[in-house]
Amino acid sequence: xTQTGRPALLAALRALIGERATDAAxxxxxxxxSEAYHAPHPPDVVAFPETTAEVAAIVxxxxxxxxxxxxFGAGTSLEGNALSVHGGVCVDFARMxxxxxxxxxxxxxxxxxxxxxxQLNARLRDTGLFFPIDPGADASIGGMxxxxxxxxxxxxxxxxxxxxxxLEVVLASGEVIRTxxxxxxxxxxxxxxxxxxxxxxxxxVITEVTLRxxxxxxxxxxxxxPFASFGGAVDTAIAVIQSxxxxxxxxxxxxxxxxxxxxxxxxxxxxxxxxFFEFHGTxxxxxxxxxxxxxxxxxxxxxxxxxxxxAEDRSRLWNARDNTLYAGLGLRPxxxxxxxxxxxxxxxxxxxxxxTRQDIDATGLIAPIVGHVGDGNFHTLILVxxxxxxxxxxxxALHGRMVGRALRLDGTCTGEHGIGIGKMAFLxxxxxxxxxxxxxxxxxxxxxxxxxxxxxFA
Amino acid sequence: xTQTGRPALLAALRALIGERATDAAxxxxxxxxSEAYHAPHPPDVVAFPETTAEVAAIVxxxxxxxxxxxxFGAGTSLEGNALSVHGGVCVDFARMxxxxxxxxxxxxxxxxxxxxxxQLNARLRDTGLFFPIDPGADASIGGMxxxxxxxxxxxxxxxxxxxxxxLEVVLASGEVIRTxxxxxxxxxxxxxxxxxxxxxxxxxVITEVTLRxxxxxxxxxxxxxPFASFGGAVDTAIAVIQSxxxxxxxxxxxxxxxxxxxxxxxxxxxxxxxxFFEFHGTxxxxxxxxxxxxxxxxxxxxxxxxxxxxAEDRSRLWNARDNTLYAGLGLRPxxxxxxxxxxxxxxxxxxxxxxTRQDIDATGLIAPIVGHVGDGNFHTLILVxxxxxxxxxxxxALHGRMVGRALRLDGTCTGEHGIGIGKMAFLxxxxxxxxxxxxxxxxxxxxxxxxxxxxxFA
Numbered sequence: 078x079t080q081t082g083r084p085a086l087l088a089a090l091r092a093l094i095g096e097r098a099t100d101a102a103x104x105x106x107x108x109x110x111s112e113a114y115h116a117p118h119p120p121d122v123v124a125f126p127e128t129t130a131e132v133a134a135i136v137x138x139x140x141x142x143x144x145x146x147x148x149f150g151a152g153t154s155l156e157g158n159a160l161s162v163h164g165g166v167c168v169d170f171a172r173m174x175x176x177x178x179x180x181x182x183x184x185x186x187x188x189x190x191x192x193x194x195x196q197l198n199a200r201l202r203d204t205g206l207f208f209p210i211d212p213g214a215d216a217s218i219g220g221m222x223x224x225x226x227x228x229x230x231x232x233x234x235x236x237x238x239x240x241x242x243x244l245e246v247v248l249a250s251g252e253v254i255r256t257x258x259x260x261x262x263x264x265x266x267x268x269x270x271x272x273x274x275x276x277x278x279x280x281x282v283i284t285e286v287t288l289r290x291x292x293x294x295x296x297x298x299x300x301x302x303p304f305a306s307f308g309g310a311v312d313t314a315i316a317v318i319q320s321x322x323x324x325x326x327x328x329x330x331x332x333x334x335x336x337x338x339x340x341x342x343x344x345x346x347x348x349x350x351x352x353f354f355e356f357h358g359t360x361x362x363x364x365x366x367x368x369x370x371x372x373x374x375x376x377x378x379x380x381x382x383x384x385x386x387x388a389e390d391r392s393r394l395w396n397a398r399d400n401t402l403y404a405g406l407g408l409r410p411x412x413x414x415x416x417x418x419x420x421x422x423x424x425x426x427x428x429x430x431x432x433t434r435q436d437i438d439a440t441g442l443i444a445p446i447v448g449h450v451g452d453g454n455f456h457t458l459i460l461v462x463x464x465x466x467x468x469x470x471x472x473x474a475l476h477g478r479m480v481g482r483a484l485r486l487d488g489t490c491t492g493e494h495g496i497g498i499g500k501m502a503f504l505x506x507x508x509x510x511x512x513x514x515x516x517x518x519x520x521x522x523x524x525x526x527x528x529x530x531x532x533x534f535a
Numbered sequence: 536x537t538q539t540g541r542p543a544l545l546a547a548l549r550a551l552i553g554e555r556a557t558d559a560a561x562x563x564x565x566x567x568x569s570e571a572y573h574a575p576h577p578p579d580v581v582a583f584p585e586t587t588a589e590v591a592a593i594v595x596x597x598x599x600x601x602x603x604x605x606x607f608g609a610g611t612s613l614e615g616n617a618l619s620v621h622g623g624v625c626v627d628f629a630r631m632x633x634x635x636x637x638x639x640x641x642x643x644x645x646x647x648x649x650x651x652x653x654q655l656n657a658r659l660r661d662t663g664l665f666f667p668i669d670p671g672a673d674a675s676i677g678g679m680x681x682x683x684x685x686x687x688x689x690x691x692x693x694x695x696x697x698x699x700x701x702l703e704v705v706l707a708s709g710e711v712i713r714t715x716x717x718x719x720x721x722x723x724x725x726x727x728x729x730x731x732x733x734x735x736x737x738x739x740v741i742t743e744v745t746l747r748x749x750x751x752x753x754x755x756x757x758x759x760x761p762f763a764s765f766g767g768a769v770d771t772a773i774a775v776i777q778s779x780x781x782x783x784x785x786x787x788x789x790x791x792x793x794x795x796x797x798x799x800x801x802x803x804x805x806x807x808x809x810x811f812f813e814f815h816g817t818x819x820x821x822x823x824x825x826x827x828x829x830x831x832x833x834x835x836x837x838x839x840x841x842x843x844x845x846a847e848d849r850s851r852l853w854n855a856r857d858n859t860l861y862a863g864l865g866l867r868p869x870x871x872x873x874x875x876x877x878x879x880x881x882x883x884x885x886x887x888x889x890x891t892r893q894d895i896d897a898t899g900l901i902a903p904i905v906g907h908v909g910d911g912n913f914h915t916l917i918l919v920x921x922x923x924x925x926x927x928x929x930x931x932a933l934h935g936r937m938v939g940r941a942l943r944l945d946g947t948c949t950g951e952h953g954i955g956i957g958k959m960a961f962l963x964x965x966x967x968x969x970x971x972x973x974x975x976x977x978x979x980x981x982x983x984x985x986x987x988x989x990x991x992f993a
Contacts, residue, residue, distance in 0.1 A: 148653060175802045182777060183884035225722040238729070239697060254969045258788040260878040262694050263947035264683040264733055266954055266962050266971045266991055271696070271729035275722055292779040312970045362820050381917050420718040424640035452719045489721035496724055507723050515725045515979065521979035522972065533724055 083121045086142055090124050093134045097125040099174070106166045112214075113155045114413040114461060114469065115499060120147060120161035123201065127172045127286040128255060129245060130228065135316035136282060136527075137251030139166050145530050146249075148278040150217025151193055155416045156497025157319070158224055158277050162531040163281075168282060170219055176200045176303065184290045185242055185259055190219020190283050192438060197288075206290040207232040213399045219283045224495035229398065232318075232451030233325040234291060239273050247286035249523040251290065256373035259287060272518075275496050277528035280522045294325075294357035298367055299385040299394055302374050303349035307434060309329065309378040310350045310425045314450040316373045317354075318423055322366050322515065326355035327451035329426030330396055330433065334405060334445035334458075341404035349380060352450075355391070386452060401447045409443055410459035415472040419483035420454035420492030429454060429486055433479055440475055442468070443513065454492035496533045541579045548582050549626065551592045555583040566625045569905050570860065570928065571613045572673075572871040572919060573957060578605060578619035580966035581612065582961040585630045587703060587711060587742040594740060594985075595709030597624050603988050604707075606736040608675025609651055613874045614955025616682055620989040626740060629675055634658045642748045643700055643717055647742050648677020655746075664748040665693040667783075670951065671857045677741045682953035683733030683756030687856065690776075691783040691815065692749060697733050703743035707981040717745060730976075732858065734985035737955050740982045750813035752783075757851070757852055758826055758830050762809035764893060765789065767836040768808045769885045772908040773811075773832045778882055780824050784813035785909035786856055789892065792863060792903035792916075799862035800855035807838065808910075811856060813849070834895055859905045867901055868916040873930040877941035878950030879913035888913060889946055891937055898933055900926070912950035938964070954991045962991060 082099060090098035100122050109119030121144070124391075126132045139146045145165025152159065161167055170191030177187040181204045188197060193215045197208050210221060212228035220226075222244065227236035234240065243257035244267075249333040256269035314327050330338065331350050338344050352374070356366040371382045383389050397404070406412055421429045421500055430446070437444045437457065448455025456477070459472040480490040480503045490503035505512055512534055519534075541558060549926055557845075558580050567577030579602070584590045593682035595638035597604045603623025611618065619625055628649030635645040639662045646655060651673045655666050667689070668679060670686035685694035692698065701715035704727075762768040773787050788796065789808050796802050812831070814824040818989065829840045843849050864870055879887045888904070895902045895915065906913025915937070917930040938948040938961045948954075948961035963970055970992055977984075977992075 113970075139677040149930040180880065180882060182773075183880040184777075185880070213748070225720075225726070227720055231720060235697075238720075238726065239693075248972070252968060253946075254972060255967070256969060258942075258965070259880045259943075259945040260912075260946055260947040260950065262683075262685055262689060262696075262878060262912065262950050264876075264949045264953040265947050265958075265965050266733070266950050266970065267738075268683070268696065268726075268729045268733050268974060268975060269969055271726045272976075275724070275726050280725075294779075306732070315640075319750075321640075321752075359823060367816060378565075389772055396896055418722075420720060422638065422643070422717045423719070424638060454720065474702075484716075487717040489716055489723050491722045492720050493717065493722050495722040500723075504724050509713070510710060511714060511727055512724065514706070514712060514727060517975060517979045518725060521975045 086144060086166065089138045089142065090122055090135060093138065094126060094131055099123055099449050108169065109151055109161060111154055111157050111160055114415050115157040115160060118160040120167035121164045121324060123169055124444040125169050125172045129247065132282055132284050133247045133251045133253050133318045135166060135168060136247050136249065139527055140249060140525060141250060142351055142526065143525060145527050146282060148219065148223065148282050150191060150220030151215060152212035153216045154220060154497065156495045156499035158495050158497035158532065160498060162498060167217065169215060179204055179207060179411050183259060184292065185284060185287060186290055187287045188218055191217050193217050194221065200291065205293055206289060207293050209291055210237060210240055213402065214280055215364050216499050217287050222274050222283055222286055223277050225493065227451060227493040229326045229328055231449060232327055233323060238271060238274055240289045241270055241286060242289040244273050244283050246273050247284055248281045249525060274504060275418055277497065279531050279532055280521060280528060288521055295389065296358060296360040296363040298356050298363050299391045300354040301366060301394065302352040303347040303380045304378060305349065306378060307350050307431060308427060310352050311430050311450065313352060313374045313377040315368055315423050315426060316377065320369065321374065322369050324354055324359040324366065324370065324451060326353065328353040329450040329455065331446040334447050336403060337404040337408045337413060338397045338401060341407045341518055342400055343469060344397045347380065349426065351392060356452040362411055372385055380454065386451060402458065405445045406460065408445065409460040413463045415459040415461060417457045417476050417479050418491045418494040419479055419488055420452060421483050421486045421488030423453045425486035425488065429482055433457065435477060436475060436488045440471060442472060442475065453488065488499055498532060499535060521527045544602060545580050545850040547596045547600065548580055548593060551596060552582060552589055557581055562711060562977060566607055566627065567619060569615050569618055569688055570611055572873050573615040573618060574742065576620045578687040579622045579849040581625045581627055587705065587855035588771045590626060590740055590742050591711055592707045593624060593626060593989050594705050594707065596983055597986060598707060598983060601983060601985065602695050603985055604740060604988050605789065606677065606681065606740050608649060608678030609673060611672035611674045612678060612682055613952045614953065614957035616843045616953050616955035618956060620735060620956060621888060625716040628675060637662055639664060639716060642750065643745060644748055646676055646747045648744055649675050651675050652679065659748065665751050666746060667749055668695060669699055671860065676744050680732050680741055680744055683894050685951040687784045687786055687907060689907060690785055692782055696729060696732055698747045699728055699744060701745040702728055702741050702748055704731050704739040705742055706739045707983060707986050715775040735955065735990050737977060737990055751869050752766050754816060754818040754821040756814050756821050756850065758812040759804055759841045759852065760810040760812065761838045762836060763807065763838060764836060765808050765889060766885060768810050769908065771810060771832045771835040771837065771890050773881050773884060774835065776826055777908055778827065778831065780827050781908060782812055782824065782828065783815040784811065786956050787908040788908040788912065792837060792859060792905050795862040796855045796859060796902055799865045800858055802855045805838065810965045811852060813927045860916065863903045863918065866903065869916040871921045873917040873934055875915045875936055875937050876948055876949045878910060879946030881911045883944035883946065884908060884911050887940060890940060891915065894933060894936055898929060900930060900933065909945065910950065956990060959992060
């Protein structure tokens with residue numbers, strides 16, 4: 078945006094929301110950074126709306142001025158999904174973080190998009206219900222819906238795709254629609270809820286989310302299960318899935334990642350390839366699931382199967398898991414991370430992980446592995462020196478080989494982080510002619526290309 | 536279509552697929568009927584393709600001639616979803632009913648759309664896997680995907696939305712796309728799979744379906760549980776859901792429906808409002824689920840809790856349940872049915888069902904109730920004399936009141952049957968401004984309006 082255009086835009090937004098629109102340099106810069114390696118892209122103006130009506134007015138003003146609208150939640154996305162690559166107005170949902178209602182009997186709730194998953198679970202504490210989707214970071218619910226996030230409990234509870242019942246969305250025109258109601262299922266026309274979930278704000282701005290909740294399990298137990306061999310850990314995860322044991326979490330951390338977690342979170346576990354499990358259910362069901370899993374682990378060469386039934390032990394374990402990004406970065410102070418996110422059919426997981434680990438080792442790069450292996454999904458954090466473009470190029474080449482491998486194995490370039498600006502070429506490789514269909518849908522709902530432009534596809 | 540146009544269309548299709556394109560009156564008429572009360576609408580030509588390439592060529596020919604393309608599976612849909620209301624070419628998938636591959640380790644398979652759910656399960660018999668979605672009728676998988684079908688096991692295994700991993704689709708242009716791969720989850724762009732699931736063929740023709748499968752449970756038990764009061768049955772179902780008992784099926788049949796089922800299927804159960812349950816899991820888990828459910832049922836006044844653990848007893852029970860449409864019709868020989876399909880949040884189900892039953896009783900119409908009550912979804916079969924327009928009008932008025940009630944209770948007009956031609960007004964009532972978004976999406980993918988036109992919205 079030109080220096081002459083920005084004051085006019087700011088004035089237009091100030092007329093709508095007063096001082097909650099700002100072009101202060103510090104605020105713009107804070108909204109132009111991301112958690113990963115991408116270069117910064119600050120917006121021209123940052124707006125902090127408090128109501129859907131304000132969001133609608135902001136979008137209408139942007140449409141009139143033909144400037145981009147970039148929704149912003151907790152800023153934890155990993156592919157530059159919320160960077161203002163073409164400037165414009167960043168709509169920060171920090172002031173729209175209320176729980177609007179909780180229907181405990183129906184196990185659902187309606188929230189504003191700026192609430193984070195931990196804030197939501199704190200608000201649910203006395204209801205006997207919880208919201209299980211846990212991507213590690215304390216992401217906002219709106220951001221999680223927009224990237225179709227999942228995380229550690231997706232193997233049992235599904236992803237945001239499965240746990241969003243309905244949305245309120247502001248369209249590019251400024252019009253407000255609702256995509257569904259609170260019934261558990263519906264065949265009433267096109268599934269607009271699922272169209273906006275995962276659209277990364279490119280089709281509209283989410284202003285309310287109706288979520289499914291789940292009963293807090295009667296009993297929970299966790300287990301830490303180290304292996305001498307990488308293959309033993311992977312095969313155990315696969316066998317647990319194929320045995321239909323309804324584990325709530327099956328997480329793999331390779332020895333490199335465990336070293337990082339031990340250092341960062343003082344976890345004090347054996348520095349081996351390790352599976353973390355969690356089981357939810359009645360006391361009897363949990364005991365049976367754990368016993369069956371332990372048996373499978375033993376058959377695959379597990380070195381131990383340390384149970385954690387006390388809440389504080391489990392909490393320590395999963396907090397450590399949630400912080401693998403920071404623990405990984407801690408392995409190389411000052412580094413930035415290229416974070417990969419491939420997901421493959423479970424029968425291909427052993428091949429995919431083993432080849433990936435060999436590929437990493439051959440590059441000499443530090444790249445710990447952490448995976449939601451019950452879903453066939455895993456990440457590597459390729460640590461690069463931000464001052465060394467050659468390293469970034471090597472990391473990107475490694476990432477490209479991983480995606481190529483995943484696609485050959487009938488998998489996807491992204492299980493849960495989305496495309497953003499970081500995986501646009503991979504989307505074309507993966508989806509082929511279907512990208513043109515996505516682009517046609519985008520044009521039909523956003524003909525002026527103002528909704529988070531420059532993401533997903535050109 | 537004019538009498539002069541039809542021979543040209545037939546000739547064009549015969550050039551593509553020979554005698555497998557026909558305008559024989561008997562074939563056209565058979566494809567112009569539906570299971571419910573709707574008037575017949577035969578197509579001009581019926582085509583029986585054998586490959587995706589043939590489907591693509593047929594669609595391209597229809598696009599060139601500007602005539603409708605209406606996909607047809609098993610013909611079991613209930614809202615006229617596959618009627619050729621504007622004539623054109625009915626594409627019957629009877630000859631595309633193969634299982635293309637089964638990946639037992641990944642618990643998925645790829646099928647052609649014409650295969651029925653029972654054919655698929657017969658093919659899976661030796662794999663240890665099954666496909667759980669059971670809408671009652673032996674519907675085709677393509678049709679089930681297109682109407683976002685669900686049925687008795689959705690409470691445990693989800694709907695077609697949750698169990699379709701990916702699709703191959705022929706677009707209005709004749710172009711073929713794939714909407715995804717075999718990874719269990721993905722954040723790679725817009726969720727095209729979910730866009731085509733439930734689109735009733737109005738956005739494209741499904742030519743392949745990749746499905747999730749599930750392990751055949753180690754143990755299965757069923758139970759029949761009659762109640763003196765309607766409220767006791769409904770409250771039991773609600774309490775089971777809220778207790779997080781992972782029942783595989785929770786079906787309600789009211790006393791009228793039980794009378795029909797006893798007569799049609801010689802089931803020989805007490806003629807009371809009755810819940811049918813099924814439990815899946817390990818032997819210990821199934822026993823625990825059944826015991827907890829029995830306790831809840833007793834607290835709510837159940838008259839009995841008859842377990843059925845033998846496969847043949849369960850098979851008899853669920854075959855009887857699957858045939859409720861025909862059993863219901865048997866209550867009034869010669870009648871046709873207006874079939875309702877509302878779905879409400881579970882906390883509203885008792886009010887919705889009780890008011891509905893009173894409303895039916897006040898009309899004097901015969902309308903048995905059968906419900907997937909674990910999902911908040913139930914049907915009434917309003918039996919009407921096809922020769923009495925006044926009765927049809929009364930039945931439609933009753934249906935309208937049911938939908939109004941469901942919408943006031945934050946529910947939907949259709950849990951699983953779709954909109955077709957029968958619920959277009961209800962879709963507008965339910966979705967408001969979102970219908971315009973659906974129409975915009977439709978125009979973007981089918982600008983010539985040739986894909987199953989006249990369905991969902993005008």
